[in-house]
Amino acid sequence: MDGFFITTPIYYLNGKPHIGHAYTTVAADAAARWSRLSGRPTRFLTGTDEHGQKVMAAAQARGLTPKAHCDELAASFQAMMTGLGVSYDRFLRTTDPDHEAVVTATLQILHDKGLLYRATYEGWYHLSDEVFVTDKEVAEGKYEKEKLVRLTEDNWWFKMGRYQQALLDHIAANPDFIRPGMRRNEVLGFLRKPLNDLCISRPRARMSWGIPLPFDADFVTYVWFDALLNYLTGVGWHPTSPSEGWDQWWPAAFQLLGKDILTTHAVYWTTMLLALQEACPAATRPALPRVLFAHGWWTMHGEKMSKSKGNTIDVEGLIEAFGRDATRYFLLREIAFGSDGTFSYEAFLTRYNADLANDLGNLAHRGLSMTANWLGGVVPDRGAWGPPEEALVERARATVAAFAEQMDRMAPQAALEAVNELIRAGNKYVDTEAPWAVNKRGDVPRLQAVQRATLEVFALAAALLLPIMPTKAAELGAKVGLDEAALARLARGPGDLAGLVAGTPVTLGEPLFPRHREMPASLIPAPEPEPAPMSEPTNLIVYEDFAKIQLRTGKVLEAIRHPDADKLLVLKVDVGEAAPRQIVAGIANKFAPEQLVGRTVVVVVNLAPRKLRGLESQGMLLAAGGDKGVIELATVPECPPGEVVR
């Protein structure tokens, strides 16, 4: 049987993981678990992207070597995944030796085939995105001017442009290659312009944290070229000496990604694969992945949640308060895979209470407690099973079919909606059949049928929830005597409500999803204190006191988040001295790092240096805002750096 291989992007190690990373990973995990339930050989790959400018800068800011920095952060991504019960088969780090070997061998084989060349580039370069930008893109205003620098530089290039037509043909022949459809259209739009070649190196003198080019010691590999190859390393591929069985996994069934990295996958990655088809011996020619699925973003107050904006949700906090499975459930149930969604704690609470505490909790309680009270606490016979139960069977069959169809097409939200409907239908059935009334009139065969049908619906719901909420689903199943293997059979079965064994004891136990009336205080941001009225200044100083403070204009050259403090940014500021100063500023709540680069600010330059959360700050920026937080920075836009301010 062909294997099912699914991947997530590999995550940059320039900060701690957040819910955006959790999202893609949980979606892939649910798909992998769903595939495994059918007995299909399944492989699930995730990991971390460790080379390049961003990671190097983050490491430098912490005074660590890139490797030491990555070791620490890779562990925090692994911990996030463990916390969420993610069942990856490999966590690949781009610093792993087998990956470095694959990148080196791939570069060599493409070089030998004449698909790489060295040439001088003259043009715009975007510092934080690490991409070359055309004059046209600059003219169209696609990039913020402050982050662009003019560069003349020798580099190695991949002949990407020559695969433009082949890529278009592939997209045309495979309508599901890029999903959802709107993303496919985006890529087609992008490919309407001539496709340029891709710069795949960075001069070692400028950026040394990368895999060396095997044929030119002056360069390291461009981080995206290195990172994308992880998908092949992850199955044991190598252009000349692959592991046996790599082609059981490749091509991937699904490659999941956020919409932010659509072009790098749909264009860079696929043309890299097309080039490898040309350069590799027959045995290692990689096909194109079956589906590239670009999902949407979680936003917060209308903005993409991201490390650089500092508006992220703490995954650990959610897990602690609601459990891993409820967190997984919310992420996959709340928004359609492919669309954007707004994260709010209110929405989390509402969803949790409505679907899990109420609907599922009710069904469990009614099935289990009435069976315990009136039928000796064991799964009853089918008794006087009749038309209402048969109608429920029809419903269950339709649910199982819909669930499978939606999971297979990577639509977990719709799959879960089908389960919700089944649960609601089960509750409605109990309302209508009123087992309490049946019990009162002493009709045991009917009572058996009603309780059995209710428990069967409950068991089937638990089975279908297995890929989404693995721990809780197993616990739910155990309440009616089903182990995971039995649940898996049910999930993949016809849905005929015949999964339970009469006579098996049932256990009510504690509710698995207790109702939460409000969000735990730890997750709610503290309210802003009332601003105190401005008082007259009291402690007057003379001019000589003021003159002790030396102020100078400074241009912000770089800005990144402090790796260990949410409120701090670490800036490199040119104040007209031989080297820029490092300034640590408590302004991350107000500004994203990229908003600061290029601004000319006012710096106190004779403040004694001090360490803020482990990083030395060599000065201070002036800002308006006082105790209630920064409102705006003092800036002098037209002024060169290093001017005295009085």
Ligand code: MSP
């Ligand atoms: N390292 C590259 C990917 C290389 S893949 C060969 C990268 N890393 S990243 O850390 O920035 O993570 C990108 C992925 O994280 C996104 O594509 C998406 O899958 C996920 N998300 C990050 N923020 C997100 C949201 N706010 N919402 C949803 N997912 C997001 O790009």
